[in-house]
Amino acid sequence: MQNKVIIGNQKMNVTAGQTRKFLNVFVPAVEHINYQIGICVPYTSLAVCKRALKDTNVIFGAQNVSEFERGAYTGEVSSEMLADIGCKMTLVGHSERRKYFSEQNSQINNKIKQNLRYNIVSVLCIGESKRERTAGQTQNILCKQLDECLSGLYENELDNIIIAYEPIWAIGTGQTATAKQIEEAVDYIRKEISRLYNDKASKNIIVLYGGSVKPDNVKSFMGIKNLNGFLVGGVSLDAKAFSELIQVYAGKSNKK
Ligand code: PGA
Numbered sequence: 001m002q003n004k005v006i007i008g009n010q011k012m013n014v015t016a017g018q019t020r021k022f023l024n025v026f027v028p029a030v031e032h033i034n035y036q037i038g039i040c041v042p043y044t045s046l047a048v049c050k051r052a053l054k055d056t057n058v059i060f061g062a063q064n065v066s067e068f069e070r071g072a073y074t075g076e077v078s079s080e081m082l083a084d085i086g087c088k089m090t091l092v093g094h095s096e097r098r099k100y101f102s103e104q105n106s107q108i109n110n111k112i113k114q115n116l117r118y119n120i121v122s123v124l125c126i127g128e129s130k131r132e133r134t135a136g137q138t139q140n141i142l143c144k145q146l147d148e149c150l151s152g153l154y155e156n157e158l159d160n161i162i163i164a165y166e167p168i169w170a171i172g173t174g175q176t177a178t179a180k181q182i183e184e185a186v187d188y189i190r191k192e193i194s195r196l197y198n199d200k201a202s203k204n205i206i207v208l209y210g211g212s213v214k215p216d217n218v219k220s221f222m223g224i225k226n227l228n229g230f231l232v233g234g235v236s237l238d239a240k241a242f243s244e245l246i247q248v249y250a251g252k253s254n255k256k
Helices: 016-030 045-054 079-084 096-098 107-117 130-134 140-151 157-159 180-197 197-206 239-250
Strands: 005-009 036-040 057-061 090-092 119-128 161-165 204-210 229-232
Touching: 005 161, 005 204, 005 239, 016 045, 016 057, 016 239, 036 090, 045 057, 079 107, 090 107, 107 119, 107 140, 107 157, 119 140, 130 140, 140 180, 157 161, 157 197, 161 180, 180 197, 180 204, 229 239
Parallel strands: 005 036, 005 229, 036 057, 057 090, 090 119, 119 161, 161 204, 204 229
Antiparallel strands: none
16 A cells, blocks of 8 residues: 555445446546555445456545354345455444444454454554543544454564544534644654554554545645555545545646
């Protein structure tokens, strides 16, 4: 994975037909971009991505994966199945999965381990709620999530992990974290990786920010030290707006 990255998360918002239409507009608009672009789609859109993104600079992934290898787990989709269809990455531990499906750090840890067996990059989402931030708990929450989700992983396996810092209160709310808040969180995440592993691992790991990132505000985050890019929800549903955001980040747009 390159060290400048933008990943879209379309959540449960698109049919396979809508994904095809989206990619018809999106792929030509970003074909000149020379950093890593990815899109995480519903399972039912993966086959469309496999066809449409062949020989392009856009990689695709799922939004979740089973913590189990295979067997009697009705409704689950395994890392092996995702690798087989060409998935290069999956989100794991998105706050919506933690909130609505009670996903625990130990399960997220198992998902990461399954992905590692099939060479799939895990985009590990972590972040605090508003209440936790107000109570001064942000660092404790990030620490616990990192420690438990990365438990038992070796340093070389971090090459297949991306950390997405997504404060829950900024997701889909239009209320972004400030550049200072993001920088503090990213610094803390790197400090924690250094404590768990070492300085080299801390320097090398890719850290993204997610939470109401838009073409209009992405410039204000571009100066953040040690941040490698963004995880984008709502805007990634609109091919024009998402490619505009990607171009602004590449420094190729006049947008102020
Ligand atoms: P948002 O979502 O950009 O709509 O805030 C981000 C995310 O959930 O990953």
